[in-house]
Amino acid sequence: MKKKLIFSLTFFLLFAFITSTYSFAHEMYFTGSGSTVSTIKLRWIPKNSSTGRLKVLIDKQSLSGSWSTYYEDARSAWHSSAAPAEFVTVTTGTSPNTYMVTASQQYWDTMYPDGTFTETLGVTELYDTNSYVINSYASASASTKQLKGANIYLNPSPNSASAFTYRFTMTHEMGHILALGHSHLAQYSPANTSTDPSIMSYDYFSLGKSYLPQNHEVNDVKTMYGY
Numbered sequence: 001m002k003k004k005l006i007f008s009l010t011f012f013l014l015f016a017f018i019t020s021t022y023s024f025a026h027e028m029y030f031t032g033s034g035s036t037v038s039t040i041k042l043r044w045i046p047k048n049s050s051t052g053r054l055k056v057l058i059d060k061q062s063l064s065g066s067w068s069t070y071y072e073d074a075r076s077a078w079h080s081s082a083a084p085a086e087f088v089t090v091t092t093g094t095s096p097n098t099y100m101v102t103a104s105q106q107y108w109d110t111m112y113p114d115g116t117f118t119e120t121l122g123v124t125e126l127y128d129t130n131s132y133v134i135n136s137y138a139s140a141s142a143s144t145k146q147l148k149g150a151n152i153y154l155n156p157s158p159n160s161a162s163a164f165t166y167r168f169t170m171t172h173e174m175g176h177i178l179a180l181g182h183s184h185l186a187q188y189s190p191a192n193t194s195t196d197p198s199i200m201s202y203d204y205f206s207l208g209k210s211y212l213p214q215n216h217e218v219n220d221v222k223t224m225y226g227y
Ligand SMILES: [Zn+2]
Pocket: 172, 176, 182
């Protein structure tokens, strides 16, 4: 009897630990309100078989303008972090799993018109192992939940055309590729911009401090993928 009680206590503690670990990571798609939030755990599948790290193979041929100029900075920013992920630019002969595109002005204005105070800088579109596009909680729910690739579309003429805007947007969208969601959202106990900076947070972007992946997203990637 005593032994059984100890076992159930251990089980309870383990469950609590798992729950708190997952509430730390910011999943891309969720539903619910208040303290009841259901998340969908999408996961990126391609890996480097020798290093074991997540592997993103990027075709950047359709990047133009400043996005093309700052692409390499964003890529090396992720590589300088401790995140177990590689962002590799593919050359002829290797199939990409991700495309980065500077959108045409007409496409952007139609798809993502500016709001009164805001504009869309970049959009990441994910697709699963059945090649279904995942762009909502519903499509994520209906998917394999295993990500095979991504497309990133970038605003051809941002209102704030600073190097910081380009670099931050790119490292942020690269985070989305790995299935990281927005860390400023109230549903997820948002990252505190001063004590827990995060490039997946709009609030942190508005401070203009750093475009480098922070411990927040490095830990999220490690937790989500079991590294
Ligand atoms: Zn975002």
